[in-house]
Amino acid sequence: MSPILGIYASQISGHLVTNNYASIATVTVGSGGASSITFSSIPSTYTHLQIRAMARSTESGSTNTNAFFQFNGDTGSNYSEHQLAGDGSSASGSAGTSQVWAYTGLTTGNSSSANMYGAFIVDVLDYANGNKNKTIKTLSGNDQNGSGYVLFRSGAWYSTSAISSIVITPGGGSWQQYSSFALYGVK
């Protein structure tokens, strides 16, 4: 079998070239948990990034925990987002401006039933371009057999800097064991 282009990722690129979807790094959380996940020294040799994750937090009393992204250590109010969410009975939209992080995936929390993890796929477009603010898009959700959400999110980071590091932090608590985060580059 020969390696191929990414079908899903190819939706953000017009060219189908072999070897254009590459694994850059992966973090799987161990038994001690992790307060955040960091991808650093991200090479600028790709056109887009994709982060694929399945995660659960220790956030107390919660069954839904957001995953927050910060780029290049920027903790300023330089992020915004929009979302469309479905909760199993209705759809709703919301937005946030001047955030200190980008809302991306929705994972599960400490009050979720055992073994239930949320998932997200985040595309970071044109991340190495030095002339554009950065745009991200997310497909995410958790189903908990009677509760949960599915959502689309778009976000922006108002910086023209190339992205060289990404920190992924849960909205509460820490990332639980078996949470997994994988970073890919798309040429």
Place this chain on the structure above:
Amino acid sequence: MASAATYTPIATQTLGSSASSVTFSSIPSTYTDLVLVANAGISTTGAILAVFNSDTGTNYSYTRVYGNGTAATSDRFTNQPAMDLGYFSTSLGNISITHFMNYSNTSTYKTTLTRWNTTSYTTAEVGLWRNTSAITTIVINGSFGYNLIAGSTFTLYGIAAA
């Protein structure tokens, strides 16, 4: 950091004639995620479903949000005997892309993310299979025993993390 090509076709099946099901078996555990791309039709308009590892117990659930050009809404199905892959019409052209996240880990239940589109709807969907087993077999069939129509194509890809 490692940098290796990693989006690999595992198998493709195109139906030469209508069939009750399509099976992907002996799925290797060497990938991190699976992606199933379907361009398919069904003998009577309805859902196309997937059963993992022959589990037909009521261990599947899914939540959807969809828009029809006028409004957006959401629904949920609990304790189902199969995973939803989307709604398909009696002609080819409806598409579905399902991501099986961490399908080979044996510590967590399995979560899927699906996008599917018809001429009437665009949809996002999250699914749960309440089982910690690695997924080794996927059987795809039409709801209510409807046949998958000739020309339907199903391709399974593997994504391997560093």
